[in-house]
Amino acid sequence: MVVDYEAVGFKCGIEIHNRLSTHEKLFCSCIPKLSAEKPNFTITRRLRPVAGEMGRVDVAASYEFLRDRTFHYQCFPNITCEVERDEEPPHPLNMEALTVAIQVCKLLGSRIVDEVHVMRKTIIDGSNTTSFQRTALIATGGIISTSLGPVRIQAISIEEESAGIVEQKEDRVVYRLDRLGIPLIEISTFPEVKSAAHAREVSEKLGMIVRSTGKSQRGIGVTRQDINLSVKGGKRVEVKGVQELDLMETLIEKEVLRQVELMKIGKSEEETRVAQPDGTTVFSRPLPGGERMYPETDVPPISLLPNFLASIQTPETFERKLARFQSILPKDLAEQVLKSDYLDIFESFERSPEHVLIASVLTNTIKDLRRKGIPVESIQDSQLRELLSALELKKIAKEAVPQLLEKLSRNPEMPLSTLPMQQFSEEDLRKLVKKVFQKWPALVGEKKFPALMGEVMKEARGKIDGAVVKTVLEEELNK
Amino acid sequence: MLENYSAAVQAAIKIAKAKLGNRVQVSKGTAVYEGILMPRISQGSPDCIVLKMDSGYNIGIKFVKGVSIELSHTKEPAVPKVPVSESGVHEKPKFKTDSSKPTIAILHTGGTVASKVDYKTGGVASSFTPEDIIGMFPEIAEFANIKSRLVRNMWSQDMRFPHYNILAKEIEKEIRAGARGIVITHGTDTLHITSAALSFALENLSVPVILAGSQRSSDRGSSDAAMNLINAVFFAATADFPAVGVCMHSSSSDDRCWILPACKCRKLHSSRRDAFRPVNSYPYAFVDYRTRKIDWVSKPTKTPGPFRLKLFNEKIKVGILRFRVNMFASEFLFYKDYDGLIVETSGLGNLPTSEIDEFTKEHTKILKSLEELVKGGTVVALSPLAIYGRLNLNVYENQRALQSIGILGNFSDMTTDTSYIKLSWLLSNYPKEAKELFGKNLRGELSDRTEVFFV
Known part of the structure; x- marks a missing residue:
């Protein structure tokens, strides 16, 4: 079914989250990579809701608390330290990650703040041992040009990656701590995305901008998109964790159709949904408000002085x-x-x-x-x-x-x-073919292709593709 | 609260007729930032105006020429209207007294158990009222009638002997009023020193007095405050425990607390939840957070005699001097006006008192200065720098010299902090018998057997 995005009053903004390949994590000196080793031990924690800076317990936070779950965290040798375990205050903000963010801001023409304040964003689904994600707004504004006209950038921030989920049951969730604290850059757009295909284009371009700093991690799960969307008269829905751009279009289409159906029965709800592999979404929790942010008092504000900003080179567009x-x-x-x-x-x-x-x-x-x-x-x-x-x-x-x-x-x-590096180049192969020809002039004279092929392959097997041997042998034989 | 802003920013805020918490617009060139005007912490640039944006993020905008502040006419985004207390709990807790439940008095002294963001310092500050604590941890009302009072709101490193006396008197008041147990919330840095002080000050105690703290501040969902406090209240309300104990995490997990002996434990990590460990002792018990089951390891027994206070003499001066290489005699003599001195020694009880070559002449002076101190009336006692283990001054020749000049502490397995508290308390209450009593076990602080306990 084709969606007429204009007719349904489609409003959509995108947030991309991209892991950075800095030398260290955002608030500690662990290597920002996933461990290939087995966890060396696991700890168990429970979380409780706390008030935000403005003194109100967040709705989403309380909801999660009511689920009364225990959280199990796998720790890894060399890749997790006391900071990930929330057993030690954060170290100072990673300046390499901040520099990458500033480069992205420069590429997007965003307005960089004069002083960076690290905040705690309440997240008590257990994906952060602290019960909050450390995040800092670096800039507002900026523009990305697309085939359907410019899309404005709302905000650029850097934040901690959450812990990776290993296993989830009703009352217990197992997380791995190696992923926690990897620097992420988050770029969010205004709701000016016009269609599912446009959403894909915007995401691709934002991804390219991050990659042009040369500090993007690569692989599956490194970039995740959150999609905020609504249809005319409906409430805003946030779909989190879209990893594949191919899926993104299907997902937006399906969610718009779901929303349109809900509108017919008047049941549109403001909520967060999680992307599923088949392009549908499932309910995750009520949408969290700005109430869930309070200052990270363990990290002092960072002044971005003009000299420092000027010293950071703008990467090529x-x-x-x-x-x-x-x-x-x-x-x-x-x-x-x-x-x-x-x-x-x-x-x-x-x-x-x-x-x-x-x-x-x-x-x-x-x-x-x-x-x-x-x-x-x-x-x-x-x-x-x-x-x-x-x-x-x-x-x-x-x-x-x-x-x-x-x-x-x-x-x-x-x-x-x-590794078997002494692989055959075409040149080596031709030399070998000539050697075989010298050894078996009779076979060459009779153009006994299969026998010659067999002789060449005795030496070339595994070192070069048989099809290439065949081509080269034919060529040499017909010279 | 505007105090951390520069004079220029303060003036601009005043001209705009804005107050902290107002929605304002800050214009800088073509950019207009809109948000709530926030107080500044003392760190960072006083020229930066801190705004809380609708997204919840705080940002700093430098107040330079061309930047203007004005009140915003845009309405704030709607927030649900609910009664809100300071801690963020929607309703003030209402507790009915239930005569079938024991009464637990929680006495607060400040520290991380009761802390939240302080804009003045930018750090966490102790500013919750006791009522908020009950609101924050409603479970505690399930097994006890809760009395709760703020005795002092202080950082634990600011504690002095008068505070121990105040606390002891408050505890006495609550016990006489019928409390089944006492829980004290305390900053962790000196928690084990207060626990030792209270166990000396509260003689012939008949009820549990449990100290609890938190290593990770209670303004975060992951704080260890909840488990430590809830378990402490539960233990105080149910356990047969006529002693002072410390209730803290026994591991990095939120699974169980251990109840540690007041005089035989200490903080052994600057930040971890399980920083408190028993030293030369077993824990008394473990309390399971989920099942609320108490697993006993050993039980204290009630000492005979009526409960009474034995307070600290606030004028008593006792010092602690730590062994290091390259010491000087003058350091020891510094304490000649002190009533007592604890010297943390290396190994089994060694100090640099042997002159073995031309470079160690100072060591003879050190031995003489120790002798001078003791003769001058300063009570000098040793404690192990190694933390774990017992002193034994009979092993090496040079230690015998220390014994012969009247230095105390042979066979002591007390921590330095406990030795310090014990000596101060003895000098306060038994100045004549202090030397003799120092080597006698009075509150479980000294044991004849060194427990083998691995954590």
Whole structure:
């Protein structure tokens, strides 16, 4: 069913949350990454509602409390410390994350505040051990241009990522603490998004802006969208946690239809809903108000002095990047690279003679592997760069790349040098073919293709794609 | 409350006829920020106007030339109209006295159990009224009739001997009025020192006196205040416990508290919930937060005799001197006008008193200065710097010199803070017998057996 967004009075604003690849977490010195190890112990906590700064208990907070649940937190060696466990006050705000946020503000033309105040946003579903999320507004205003005209930015803030959910039962929830405290940048737009497709475009562009700082984490779950939407006469609904842009359009469409149906029976409610894998949403809790914010008194306000702001470089805009990529890459590939998680890696190989090949690896090859369920996110940047350098220097064949990436994905700690790097390049293959021809002149004379293929494959198996062997062998044989 | 703003900002606010809490517009160039004018904390830039935006975020806008403040005419977003008390609880709790329930008196001294944001300092401040505490922890009314009073609103590091006396008198008043148990809320930094002081001041105690604190402030949903206080009240209302105890988290989890011996525990972590640990002792008991079950490890027995107060002499001066390398004799002599001195020694009871080469001549002076102190009437006692374990001055030669000049503390397994409180209290009440009594167990502070207890 096609939705006529204008006719239903569609109003929609988007919030994107993007994890940053800073060296440390937002308020402690733990590494901001998910642990591959097993938790070394678990602690149990209970939470109670508290009043906001303006002296009222938040409705959402009380609701959660009434569920009387215990929260279990898994702790990980080297990746969680006493700060995540709420056993130690926060350390000072991560200035690297603040700098990234300011770069994003500069790209969006936002008005940066003069003094940053870290706030506590009450969240007592247990996803924060403290019962609040630390968050700070960095800027207001700004504009992003889209195919359907400009969309205004409402606010840009930085905040702590919540703990990852492991298991949820009626009265107990298990969380993992490695994710808690990873810096997130949040960008929210005014409700000026015009359709589901437009929502996708806006999200994509905001994601590109964050990535152009070179400090975006990559992989699934790194960017999440919250969608605020309403239809004419209805109440505002917030849909949280949309991870895939492909799903986003379906989800908005389904939610609008649900809202329209609710309007007919007059039952529209203001609430928060959570995105489901099938593009529908389920009720999560009443919509929390501004009441749930109070100051984080353990972190002093941070003055943003003009000198400091001036010292932060504005990254290149993605329009300019696109123009640059289009001058060296086919149009489609240029756009894919721009939208890719690996934009920054491509940029460091931009001047390589193999830049087209590298662009294709970073987009198509990685996408294919991801589709096959291979955890490409776990490949370390340094390893990926090393592999691409080897490709550039023809130390490995392009045919071997998917296989090598798969190996690295499954063994992220494995040094690249231990992988079968002495892969055949086409050049090596031709040398081998010539060697075989010299050894078996009779077979060459009789053009016994299968026998020659067998001889070549004795040495080339596993080092280069058989199809390539076949092509090269045919070529050499027909010379 | 405008005090943390610069004079220029204060003047601009005045001209705009705005007050804190008013909705204002601050214009800066083309930008107009609208929100509630907030008080400033003392940290940060006094030139920045703090606004609470409708989103709930606070931001600071620097008041420079061209920035203007005016009252906003926009209506505030509607908020639900509910009766609101200071703590944010919608209704003031109304409790009926139930004669079948025991009465528990909660005496507050401030600290994190009763704290919230203070705009003056930007930190957490103790400012809840006692009634708010009951409102915050309604469970406590389930098993007791609650009396609640603020005795002092102070940081625990500001405690002095007169405060111990005030507290002891308040406890006596409540016991004589029929309280089944007493709970004291206290800042954690000196909680174990107050617990030791009270166990000396309250002689022949017949009811539970339980101290509870919180390491993570009660202005957060994750505070440990609730479990510690609720368990303390429950324990005081139900347990047969004629002693002073400390009720705090036994682990990082919100599962159970332990009841620690007043004189044999201390704070061993600056921020963790389970900072309080027993030292050279078992805990008395564990109290389960969920099931409210008490698991006993050992029980104190009531000492015979009538309950009475033995207060501190507020004029008594006792010092604590900690061993370190490269000490000087003058440090010891500093205490010659003091009534007593606790010296924290290394190992089993060692101090730098041996002159072994040309660099250790000072050590002979140190030994002499100790002798001078003792001769001058200062009671000197040792305690273990190592925290755990017992002193034994018979092991090394140099320790015997300390014994021979009349220094106390041999075989002591008391913590430094307990030794300090005990000596001060003895000098207050038994100045003549103090030296003899220091080595005798009076309140469970000294044991003959060193318990093997691993946490």
